[in-house]
Amino acid sequence: MKNKSSTTFRYGTATLALAMLATVTACSKEERERAPSEQEIHSMDNATRSAEVGRHPYRCSDGSKVYVDFKDAGLTLEYRTSKTTPPQVLTAPSQGLQFFGEHGTAIVRNQNLILEEAGVTRTCTRDGWE
Numbered sequence: 001m002k003n004k005s006s007t008t009f010r011y012g013t014a015t016l017a018l019a020m021l022a023t024v025t026a027c028s029k030e031e032r033e034r035a036p037s038e039q040e041i042h043s044m045d046n047a048t049r050s051a052e053v054g055r056h057p058y059r060c061s062d063g064s065k066v067y068v069d070f071k072d073a074g075l076t077l078e079y080r081t082s083k084t085t086p087p088q089v090l091t092a093p094s095q096g097l098q099f100f101g102e103h104g105t106a107i108v109r110n111q112n113l114i115l116e117e118a119g120v121t122r123t124c125t126r127d128g129w130e
Contacts, residue, residue, distance in 0.1 A: 058113050058124035066124050068113060077106055079115070088117075 058066045058079075069078040069087070077099045078087035090099035090106050099106040104117035113124040 057127050059127040060115070060122040060124040062122055064122070064124075065127075066113070066115070077108075079106070079113075 054069050054071065056068045056070070058068055060066060064081065067080050067083060070076070071078065072091075074095050075092050077090045077092070079090075080087045088101055088103055090101035090104070092099045099108075104115060106116070107114045111126045113126075115122045115124060
């Protein structure tokens, strides 16, 4: 025959263990929320003011206009100077890092896109022109 205090102790210990496990599990699921990167914002867009999925208009410091498409969860950047020109394709090894391509590089910082081609650097700002 089991001792009543022994059974109570086991149930009490089991209850305490379950409560501690629930507390630890709840704490471990809490993740520090971070603001999405510019690449994540662009890659999640379903529509923009230009009415094309994922296409973002930029106006550059030299007066030129650039259309930018972010693809592959923000790891691929395609840009073109008009809707009909073939895109320049750049890729980044991870979100938040510099994009590299055959003819240049790009960095996304806040609302700015910094393009470098053939030694020429242009700073472009996201715009609503069409």
